Amino acid sequence: xxxxxxxxxxxxxxxxxxxxxxxxxxxxxxxxxxxxxxxxxxxxxxxxxxxxxxxxxxxxxxxxxxxxxxxxxxxxxxxxxxxxxxxxxxxxxxxxxxxxxxxxxxxxxxxxxxxxxxxxxxxxxxxxxxxxxxxxxxxxxxxxxxxxxxxxxxxxxxxxxxxxxxxxxxxxxxxxxxxxxxxxxxxxxxxxxxxxxxxxxxxxxxxxxxxxxxxxxxxxxxxxxxxxxxxxxxxxxxxxxxxxxxxxxxxxxxxxxxxxxxxxxxxxxxxxxxxxxxxxxxxxxxxxxxxxxxxxxxxxxxxxxxxxxxxxxxxxxxxxxxxxxxxxxxxxxxxxxxxxxxxxxxxxxxxxxxxxxxxxxxxxxxxxxxxxxxxxxxxxxxxxxxxxxxxxxxxxxxxxxxxxxxxxxxxxxxxxxxxxxxxxxxxxxxxxxxxxxxxxxxxxxxxxxxxxxxxxxxxxxxxxxxxxxxxxxxxxxxxxxxxxxxxxxxxxxxxxxxxxxxxxxxxxxxxxxxxxxxxxxxxxxxxxxxxxxxxxxxxxxxxxxxxxxxxxxxxxxxxxxxxxxxxxxxxxxxxxxxxxxxxxxxxxxxxxxxxxxxxxxxxxxxxxxxxxxxxxxxxxxxxxxxxxxxxxxxxxxxxxxxxxxxxxxxxxxxxxxxxxxxxxxxxxxxxxxxxxxxxxxxxxxxxxxxxxxxxxxxxxxxxxxxxxxxxxxxxxxxxxxxxxxxxxxxxxxxxxxxxxxxxxxxxxxxxxxxxxxxxxxx
Numbered sequence: 001x002x003x004x005x006x007x008x009x010x011x012x013x014x015x016x017x018x019x020x021x022x023x024x025x026x027x028x029x030x031x032x033x034x035x036x037x038x039x040x041x042x043x044x045x046x047x048x049x050x051x052x053x054x055x056x057x058x059x060x061x062x063x064x065x066x067x068x069x070x071x072x073x074x075x076x077x078x079x080x081x082x083x084x085x086x087x088x089x090x091x092x093x094x095x096x097x098x099x100x101x102x103x104x105x106x107x108x109x110x111x112x113x114x115x116x117x118x119x120x121x122x123x124x125x126x127x128x129x130x131x132x133x134x135x136x137x138x139x140x141x142x143x144x145x146x147x148x149x150x151x152x153x154x155x156x157x158x159x160x161x162x163x164x165x166x167x168x169x170x171x172x173x174x175x176x177x178x179x180x181x182x183x184x185x186x187x188x189x190x191x192x193x194x195x196x197x198x199x200x201x202x203x204x205x206x207x208x209x210x211x212x213x214x215x216x217x218x219x220x221x222x223x224x225x226x227x228x229x230x231x232x233x234x235x236x237x238x239x240x241x242x243x244x245x246x247x248x249x250x251x252x253x254x255x256x257x258x259x260x261x262x263x264x265x266x267x268x269x270x271x272x273x274x275x276x277x278x279x280x281x282x283x284x285x286x287x288x289x290x291x292x293x294x295x296x297x298x299x300x301x302x303x304x305x306x307x308x309x310x311x312x313x314x315x316x317x318x319x320x321x322x323x324x325x326x327x328x329x330x331x332x333x334x335x336x337x338x339x340x341x342x343x344x345x346x347x348x349x350x351x352x353x354x355x356x357x358x359x360x361x362x363x364x365x366x367x368x369x370x371x372x373x374x375x376x377x378x379x380x381x382x383x384x385x386x387x388x389x390x391x392x393x394x395x396x397x398x399x400x401x402x403x404x405x406x407x408x409x410x411x412x413x414x415x416x417x418x419x420x421x422x423x424x425x426x427x428x429x430x431x432x433x434x435x436x437x438x439x440x441x442x443x444x445x446x447x448x449x450x451x452x453x454x455x456x457x458x459x460x461x462x463x464x465x466x467x468x469x470x471x472x473x474x475x476x477x478x479x480x481x482x483x484x485x486x487x488x489x490x491x492x493x494x495x496x497x498x499x500x501x502x503x504x505x506x507x508x509x510x511x512x513x514x515x516x517x518x519x520x521x522x523x524x525x526x527x528x529x530x531x532x533x534x535x536x537x538x539x540x541x542x543x544x545x546x547x548x549x550x551x552x553x554x555x556x557x558x559x560x561x562x563x564x565x566x567x568x569x570x571x572x573x574x575x576x577x578x579x580x581x582x583x584x585x586x587x588x589x590x591x592x593x594x595x596x597x598x599x600x601x602x603x604x605x606x607x608x609x610x611x612x613x614x615x616x617x618x619x620x621x622x623x624x625x626x627x628x629x630x631x632x633x634x635x636x637x638x639x640x641x642x643x644x645x646x647x648x649x650x651x652x653x654x655x656x657x658x659x660x661x662x663x664x665x666x667x668x669x670x671x672x673x674x675x676x677x678x679x680x681x682x683x684x685x686x687x688x689x690x691x692x693x694x695x696x697x698x699x700x701x702x703x704x705x706x707x708x709x710x711x712x713x714x715x716x717x718x719x720x721x722x723x724x725x726x727x728x729x730x731x732x733x734x735x736x737x738x739x740x741x742x743x744x745x746x747x748x749x750x751x752x753x754x755x756x757x758x759x760x761x762x
Contacts, residue, residue: 033359034350038343040102043329046346048077049104050317051325052285055084055093076100077325079317079349080107080153080285090150091366098362104350105358108365109285112154112192112203113172113441114138116145118380118568121391122439122545123158123184125564127174127589128638129390130679130703132187138387139191141380144201148370152356153204155252155285157188159239160209163600165590166219168513171440171545171565173214175589176602176635178235179698182242189246197249197355200364204352207243209254209287211269212236219599221514222255230691232258233726241278249282249352253315255290262297264290265306270314283316283348292321303327311337316345376451381569388566388573390677393586394639396560400537405497405559407580407641407674408539410466413496422467424459425495427488427531428502429477429524430543432456436503439545439565440510451568455501455541458571462579470495474531477505478521485530492534499578500528501541506565509545518596519549528553541574547592547633554632562586580641583676585703587638587746591631598627603635603747604694636681636698636746642672642708646680646743646751657760658734662718666743666752670706677705682716683747685740690727696742716743723758736760 028036038046053069072078073096084090090108097106114120120138121129129135139157146154158172161181174181185207194202212232216223227236240251251274254263263269264286274280291310292303300306307327310318318324331337357364374380397404403412414422430436432454435444445451453461456471463469474488475481492498502524507513519525520542529552532538539559542548543566554560561584566573576582593601612623615630623629645668652663668680682700686693699722702714718741723734736758744750 030351030354033354034347037102037104037350038347041346043332043339043342045076045102045104046342047324047328048072048075049079049346049349050328050342051078052080052082052109052317052319053078054320055081055089070096073097073106074099076102076104078106080109082109082155082319084108085110085149085151087150087366087368087371091363094362094366105353105362107152107353107356107358108150109153109155109206110146110151111156111441112142112146112151113156113158114439115142115384115567116149116151116443117375117445118142118145118377118384119438119442120384121388121566121570122171122441122564123173124171124175124545124589125391125566126387127180127184128393128564128586129387130180130587130589130701131387131390132183134387134390135184136187136191137383139188140194141383143192143194143203145374145377145380147201147203147365148367148374150365150371151203152358152365153206153250154192155206155208156192157185157205157243158208159185159243160212160214161236161239162214162590163602164214164216164219165518165547165593166514166516166596166599167214167216168221168509168515168546169214169511170590171509174239176591177589177604177698178238180589180701181239185239185243186246189243189248193247193249197352198357200367200370204249204356205243206250206252206285207240207248208252210240210251210263210274210284211254212258213254213256213263216256219514221512225256225258227259229730230726230728233730237273244274244278244280249355251280251282251284252287253284253290255287255293257297257299262290262294262299264315265294265299265309265313267313275314281348281351283345283352284314285317286310286315286319286321288319289321291315291318291323304331307331308336311341311345316348384567385569385573385576388570389576389582391564391566391586392573392577392584393562393588393637394560394584394641395562395633395637396554396558397639397641398558400558405537405539406578408497408578413467421465422497423470423495424463424467425470425472425491425498425536426456426459426501427472427474427491427498428500428527429473429475430455430501430503430541431471431473436506436543437566437570438568439506440513442506442567453569453571455571455574458575462575474527475523477503477524480523482523482526485527488527489530489534492531492536495536498531498536498538499541500531500538501543502528503543503548504545506545516596518547518593520553525550525552528557532556539578547590549593549595549632551594551632580674583641583674585638585640585677585679587636587679588633589635591635592633594628594632597624598631601631604697606692607695630748634746634748636679637748638679638746640672640674640676640678642670642674642676644676644678644706644745645669645671649743649752649754651741651754651756653756655757655759658720658758662756664716664718664741664743666714667711668704668706668714669711670708673708675705675707677703678745679703680714681744681746683742683744683750684718684722685742686723686725686735687738687740689725689735689737691725693725696747698747718756734758734761
């Protein structure tokens with residue numbers, strides 16, 4: 001054979017061999033690919049994958065700096081980094097990872113809580129929209145923007161149920177209700193993960209904090225949680241189950257201990273429930289330093305013991321405590337942590353890296369053009385403004401001299417016969433604030449002052465020469481000085497109407513921001529009283545990250561909007577609602593207490609043997625002598641510029657077996673003058689059970705948009721699942737018995753009511 005023919009044949013065979021090899025590799029499942037990599041790894045490299053460091057560009061906790069981080073990346077001793085954003089930064093570190101022996105890519109995680117470049121309303125505010133599509137859309141946009149900046153993974157959503165507004169992290173969640181929280185958890189996971197991991201506009205979701213962190217004693221952050229297992233399963237775990245069922249890629253455990261066992265080292269939570277009963281296939285990351293913090297809990301003697309307890313309990317990745325990287329190899333060699341535990345954790349982590357497509361292209365999220373296209377995306381900003389409008393809750397809009405103050409009409413403000421422009425006074429410490437619109441857990445970009453409007457700016461742009469605007473700050477948010485009151489009163493006296501904007505600064509609610517006093521900070525309520533004394537009509541805006549107490553204002557101001565922290569286009573959204581461009585449709589996702597002494601107060605409580613039925617019913621009843629039994633504003637509460645009538649309730653059956661369903665129908669009519677949205681809420685009460693049941697529970701809702709005069713027939717379905725609960729044996733059961741059906745505009749404002757009976761278990 002000629003040499004040239006031999007070379008040609010050899011070349012063809014080589015090409016054929018590698019083609020077959022590549023086809024075989026492509027045919028491999030992700031699990032097989034993971035196992036192939038795992039077999040090549042040393043113990044130290046495996047432990048490296050279970051290790052996560054902060055990038056030192058920004059931090060969400062106490063930074064622990066390492067001079068040799070870069071060398072550890074090159075050696076494959078790091079699985080993930082957090083707080084590394086931007087294509088340049090992520091590419092630089094990923095290039096270092098590609099210098100490691102096995103070239104296993106890094107995961108980059110970040111707290112994308114309510115937006116990245118475009119900041120959306122805080123999660124609690126979005127929950128007030130009760131609009132699942134909008135909530136999913138905000139998470140979708142956050143994921144697109146974050147992924148374009150090189151981020152693979154967000155530490156969100158927080159799905160903790162929170163019944164105590166003293167807890168600062170209440171702003172990150174969906175409020176007090178399990179059903180609403182579960183629906184929102186699902187929506188957020190779907191939004192973050194989009195059409196699936198592997199798409200370059202999807203990032204991994206992380207359901208946190210597992211579990212029951214929202215029930216910390218006294219609402220004090222990082223504190224203990226002590227509760228029955230039935231309450232855990234019935235109230236606090238369902239949103240996590242919903243997130244898992246929606247395909248959440250990861251979970252994060254919580255700082256608290258649960259019934260004496262720190263969550264980070266809690267085998268029951270992580271092994272038995274999450275990875276056992278729920279068959280969760282993703283991985284679990286610790287919260288910042290929480291593995292090592294088991295020492296302070298008094299549960300582990302040192303980091304060596306902490307690493308053993310956390311790994312064996314099912315914590316797969318150690319965020320920032322260094323416990324795993326420093327101790328796991330020794331623990332394995334001593335037989336105190338099995339290689340199976342290590343392999344299971346690493347397998348879970350590698351699988352997500354394969355699913356994200358990082359083994360195929362470690363730099364697939366490092367695209368400068370995508371990052372640039374998302375930097376100032378006008379479509380995203382328009383959507384943010386719309387979601388911000390949906391999140392505003394109208395608390396009060398009383399008649400003043402025969403008409404309501406809202407929505408604003410300039411002709412009515414100045415009087416029909418007046419040729420002068422309307423005069424509007426803007427008073428309060430938040431009127432010219434910019435950063436506070438963004439709220440806690442948001443990014444500070446250098447150009448925020450140009451991108452984000454103050455309320456004053458938004459109105460000035462909108463009104464131009466149509467009205468004369470007066471401004472007085474009146475006071476700072478938290479100090480005790482009343483020096484600015486006189487200027488505020490003077491501005492009010494010159495105006496036809498006053499818009500006051502008061503509340504919290506953005507850093508007053510969030511992680512490590514628990515408070516014992518929830519009243520309006522500083523002397524702001526005194527400022528309201530001083531301005532009200534002028535006799536001029538006042539519209540009150542309250543910006544905050546949690547429920548605040550403002551009883552005097554609630555009782556005396558005619559129009560009140562709770563505006564939370566609404567994000568990048570928050571000021572414009574407020575103006576839209578004030579002028580009636582959008583009819584407020586928000587409903588409270590958490591009860592607002594009258595005083596801190598009522599806390600915890602929530603709508604779905606149990607009755608006692610001596611329940612108080614009204615504020616006048618105090619003799620030997622379960623109530624306070626000096627406080628109402630009712631919150632100031634109940635769960636599900638929120639007004640509209642229009643009015644809605646509920647009628648014609650019909651149940652397809654009054655007696656059902658467990659395998660049957662009831663179709664519930666009613667008619668909703670817009671009987672007012674404005675187009676608007678109403679959140680129709682369905683509650684059930686199980687009248688008698690093997691364990692006591694709540695006075696009512698939200699079991700379904702629909703948000704309906706109607707034009708003036710329009711009516712619509714609404715349908716709900718009641719099935720066994722909606723009638724089930726955890727009994728004293730922690731079995732999910734539907735017991736035969738009598739049920740009360742309630743449909744209304746809030747948990748208190750029940751418009752329609754009926755009863756039915758479940759006659760068999762199966």
